[in-house]
Structure formats: C-alpha cells, structure tokens
Amino acid sequence: MAPERIKSLNPNTKIIIVVRDPVTRAISDYTQSSSKRKRVGLMPSFETMAVGDCANWLRANCTTKTRGVNAGWGAIRIGVYHKHMKRWLDYFPIENIHIVDGEKLISNPADEISATERFLGLKPVAKAEKFGVDPIKKFPCLKNDDGKLHCLGKTKGRHHPDVEPAVLRALKEFYSPENKKFYQMVNHWFDW
Numbered sequence: 286m287a288p289e290r291i292k293s294l295n296p297n298t299k300i301i302i303v304v305r306d307p308v309t310r311a312i313s314d315y316t317q318s319s320s321k322r323k324r325v326g327l328m329p330s331f332e333t334m335a336v337g338d339c340a341n342w343l344r345a346n347c348t349t350k351t352r353g354v355n356a357g358w359g360a361i362r363i364g365v366y367h368k369h370m371k372r373w374l375d376y377f378p379i380e381n382i383h384i385v386d387g388e389k390l391i392s393n394p395a396d397e398i399s400a401t402e403r404f405l406g407l408k409p410v411a412k413a414e415k416f417g418v419d420p421i422k423k424f425p426c427l428k429n430d431d432g433k434l435h436c437l438g439k440t441k442g443r444h445h446p447d448v449e450p451a452v453l454r455a456l457k458e459f460y461s462p463e464n465k466k467f468y469q470m471v472n473h474w475f476d477w
C-alpha cells in the first residue's frame with residue numbers, strides 16, 4: 286500500500302493533495318476517459334455512466350447503486366475523498382499533509398502556490414504578477430520575464446460536457462455526507 290511504503294522510505298515525507306468539488310472531478314475524469322475512448326468506440330453519456338446503465342465494459346463496477354449513483358464507477362469512487370484520506374492519515378500526521386484547493390489553483394494560483402511554499406518551507410517566489418490567464422481556456426499560465434505566457438497543455442482546462450441538472454443534483458446529494466466526513470477529517474471546510 287502506497288502510504289505504508291512511503292512512510293517506510295521516509296516517515297517525515299510531506300504530502301500534497303489536490304482536491305476539487307468531486308462532481309466536477311468526476312466530469313473532468315469522464316472528459317479524459319471519453320477522449321481516449323474515442324479511438325476504440327463511443328463512450329456512453331456522463332449521465333448513463335453516473336446514474337444509468339453504465340457501460341458494457343464497466344458493468345461489473347456498476348451493478349449496485351448507492352443513493353441512486355453508480356458509486357463503483359472509478360470517476361465517482363475516486364471523489365469519495367475521506368476513504369483515500371484515511372489511508373494516508375493511518376500513516377502520516379495531518380501536519381505532514383497539505384491540501385490544495387484545485388478550484389483556487391485555477392482562480393488564484395499565486396495564493397495556492399504561496400500556501401504550498403509555506404508548507405514546504407521554501408523561499409516564497411509565487412506572486413500574482415507572475416501569472417496570466419489563457420485567453421481561450423481561461424486557465425492560469427506562467428508569465429515569462431519577457432511577458433510571454435507559458436500555458437498548460439491541451440488536456441488542461443478542456444471543455445466539459447453539459448450535464449443534466451437532475452444528475453448534478455443526484456451527485457451533489459450523493460457526495461454531501463462523504464464531503465462532510467472529509468472536511469472533518471482534514472479540519473477544512475470547502476464550499477462544495
């Protein structure tokens with residue numbers, strides 16, 4: 286198991302975890318898998334995967350629903366953060382773990398990176414003026430000394446499919462108790 290093995294390498298390891306609203310995370314995950322899947326065949330809609338019949342090749346993971354959701358589908362399962370977090374907290378104290386808010390990493394990268402620098406005890410170099418915004422994707426970019434933008438690759442900040450509001454609501458309800466467990470575990474409240 287990764288936490289146990291990392292602890293045996295160095296018990297003082299500092300761990301950085303990036304989280305975002307698990308509903309958005311699931312849609313991002315789906316966007317990534319369906320972009321790969323296009324090469325081998327059509328991917329069912331996000332709605333079918335999340336709350337419907339799932340996909341033939343994944344049906345084993347979607348045989349039972351939890352609160353109406355295919356909680357066994359990887360894109361959903363990974364967003365149940367407290368289950369993953371517990372495995373790390375079994376081996377590392379919370380002081381060794383830094384949580385990065387993935388949404389703020391997009392909207393305010395300088396602040397999120399500054400907080401990470403403090404956690405790592407690094408010389409502070411991240412400043413708001415060193416970041417710009419990709420004019421098309423509205424995703425953060427680094428500003429070179431000559432003012433040119435160095436933006437993230439084409440798989441970052443991709444367009445996500447529109448998802449039926451009823452499915453978004455079902456997912457929000459599904460994650461609500463799971464998110465609360467995570468907030469309590471890390472003593473940090475997010476607005477998801």
Ligand SMILES: Nc1ncnc2c1ncn2[C@@H]1O[C@H](COP(=O)(O)OS(=O)(=O)O)[C@@H](OP(=O)(O)O)[C@H]1O
Nearest residue numbers: 312313314316317387390391425437440441442443
């Ligand atoms: N540096 C930085 N800042 C803000 N957000 C970032 C960053 N790197 C990755 N991401 C977003 O994380 C989502 C998953 O990206 P990954 O690189 O892990 O995976 S992948 O490329 O989709 O396989 C994916 O989210 P979406 O673009 O919203 O789908 C990435 O854009």
